[in-house]
Amino acid sequence: MVGEKLGRRYASAVFSAAGDFDAVERVGSDLAAVAGAIDGDPLMRDFFLSPVISRSAKERALLEAFQGKVHDVALHALLLLVRKRREAVLSVLVPEYRKLQMASRGTDPLTVTAARKLTESELDALVSRLQSLYGKKFEVNEVVDPKLIGGVRITMGDRRIDGTVSGQLEALARTLFSPN
């Protein structure tokens, strides 16, 4: 988690700059898109993260690729990262930026992991119950993981509610192997 603290600082700076231009959503989605594009292509990633390639070459490439296509604040943030040799921070900056966005909207992240895709009504029922239970609004991120065998696992920040078959099996294994 090296650079987490750093990522948080960059994210809050970019977030407040985006707020000044009234473009919080746009900058967020642009940064996520750019990070996704860079991360998705090994060549791009090597180019962007490599310390061998000069800053000016990177800056030129970024300008050529993204000028006019992404918001100026997002582009300047990328150029700043390159100039400060902090390219690696981008991968932390994006989720931190998302957290700030959610905090400003008054919502919390919620990950629902299930063995199969939940139907809309199932998901709605689950989320609305959780919202009333915790008095919070959630932004749901859905994940399907067949390894859970059955049931759902809910992750809210550090809090984890485990109602999965695999979780039960793990707990059973723990009690069987415990010294007492």
Add this chain to the structure above:
Amino acid sequence: MINADEIAGILKAQIESFKTQVQEDEVGTVIEVGANLARVYGLRGVRASELVEFADGMQGVALNLEEDNVGVVILGSDKDIKEGDKVRRTGRIASVPVGEALLGRVVNPLGQPIDGKGPIETNRYRTIENTAPSVVQRQGVKQPLQTGIRAIDALIPIGKGQRELIIGDRSTGKTAIAIDTIINQKGMNVFCIYVAIGQKNSTVAALSQVLEQKGAMEYTTIVAVSPAEAAALRWLAPFAGAAMGEELMMKGKDVLIVFDDLTKHAQSYREMSLLLRRPPGREAYPGDVFFLHSRLLERAAKLSDELGGGSMTALPIIETQAGDFAAYIPTNVISITDGQIYLTPELFFQGIRPAVDVGLSVSRVGGSAQTKAMKSVAGQLKLELAQYRDLAAFAKLSSDLDKQTQTQLMRGEKMTELLKQPQYQPQKMEDQVALLYGAGKGYVNDIPTARLQAWAKGFIDFLHAKYASIPEGIASSGQLSDDAKKQLDAALTEYNKSF
């Protein structure tokens, strides 16, 4: 022997009784692991010193709560913990099983048995870190704790609830004093806890055998952690031992706890602290190493009568390097405790064993706990030994000295000889009193120094055979009456004629 069907049956019962329920946990992720420490991302709600559980069931203690991660010391091996593993909060502070079921057992700092005598049947648990009894919960030290060692009981008396440091270089007999004290508690209704911190497993095995042979194991618990185990366990050991002792103390019992030794404990804490990147101070120990020991030893107490009047007497041991009592940890613990027993290699190699330096050793509170009988004979002994120390440098020139000086030297020599005592042979208070009375009255003056040990042993046997009422009287009243003195004089005269 249990057969496979029975095992299967037990497992089946466990599986059937297993309750399926939705678990709600607070979890974090391991981002770094090594040297029995883990850095964990998340766990934002975790409290200081809280117990956390790793995916494989291994436990740890959250020690460093930092801005974006938590430093966890792992209570065991870190070999099965991987980066990315989940870590679960337990909401509990580390605790150990306590109660009388632990007597006669050898356990690790987590209270798990390591003596192969099966599980420990107790449902009582106690957190290892507890606040020490407050001022109103205590009373002054007033009852003696007999070590059975003449040099200590007479000159450096220890009271129940006292903290008396045993300090000295390696192999000067520090542990021997503690073990003799434990052996001497047989039949005294004092429970003993011996905490071996980073002692060789072979040493602990030998020691538990000795205690077993002497019948001392039935009232003793050994908390042992070997040097091969994690520093975190060595750090926990004395606190776990103290928790076990406190449980008995709170029930109104008397407890003796030996920490062998706090030097290794401080070193383990230093190792942990440096790896946790806490700033090093003097001798690279962390800033709170004083507090570490002061809060541990403060838990030794003599409780007020309203709380049952139980007590916990602590005998911490400190090992010095080449007699350097002014090093950091020794001075810390000297200032925390209520006195110290100094052992020196010089005395040890002169054959004066236990090698107690009676000049430098003190007991700050034990005097008020000494029995009247012992007090009445110890005063003169103290005086004569002090005079002897002043003159000892002249001992080699004894032929050129005046009569009075020669007498003082002779007396000092006899007294020193009489304070020698073989290992594993603690002596009852009443026998010590009878012996020291005889020595004080000059009945030893004509006995050759080389034969003094034999004289002392013979006299006690003689006394018990022919004048058994005298030691019994001293033991029951705790006083040396004029009548008893007369009888002792008669016995000594009679014995000296036959010796």
